[in-house]
Amino acid sequence: MLQDKLKEGIRDGPEYAGTVTKYVFIESNHTTPDDLALHAYELAAPVMIKETCFGLQVTGDPADVEAVIARIREVDPSHIFVKDRGFPPGDARRCRANMGGARPGYFGHEAEAGVLRYVSYGLQRMYHGDSLSPSELEIIHPKERVELSNERLLEIFNRDA
């Protein structure tokens, strides 16, 4: 159990071996990380919950974390996004409390956060039971890339020669 591991304090081996850590991102006008933390604590599950500016980090045994995540998702299903994290929170190799300065990483999250609102809108409509025809789905698929023909390549060569 995670609680037993926490009581052991500093150990020689890797920290929190056998546990999983999940990021919970909240992108909502109505729900704050504080709300999520309260719902997570209500379960009294044996997990470690860290509240952050973007949501939560939940660490514990896989089944416990899954139970907490399932409960949290109910709060605002369309605006809560969850992903795995490799490192446990506070890991000395990643935590800026030890490193100083800005924490490296989060660039991908920052970039994807810009389109989360569109995904949330799509999720809302999906939960509402709306559907799309196959032709309407095409707008999100990448367009076929047209290969450069030999003639066009020669044309470019001759033009630049």
Next chain:
Amino acid sequence: MNVYLKYSIVMREIMAKVFIYPTTSLILSDMVERLGHIPLGSALSVRDTVQQGGVEGIDSPPLNMTPDDAKRGLKWAAVEVPPGVRGRMSLLGPLIAEAEAAIIMDEPLAFGCMGCARTNELATFLLKEADIPVLELNYPQTDDEGFAFVMAIKEFLKGLEGGEQKAGDGNE
């Protein structure tokens, strides 16, 4: 029944393992898990590396490279390929081998040094060469595209064997 107990007995059914690219994508990881499947992202490999014994001395995450990683990468990249690519492939290669499907974002937000860029190219090439269903998508830029994005992933995952809706449609 205690709420915690109620949720702790929710057991996952057998689901498809879906490789996501970019491998750190929050949106794809969430969508795959939300719709009842297992997302295979780099966090899983990094977690295994962090939690396995014998790597306590490694202090240069997120790479966590050891000489053995570069050797393991030889399975997916030739010996003349830089160790930066081979080391990263030691994280992604096992996931690609394990994947039963893949979702690849076009023009992804995955960026970084040349090691990352070449590894990304190799990873997407291996996924497209593998005999698994692959869904290629753009990032949505409007509400309508967002809806199409969600529905495209939903239809794709529904087509995978053993898939079932976890969050449930119309439950709200």
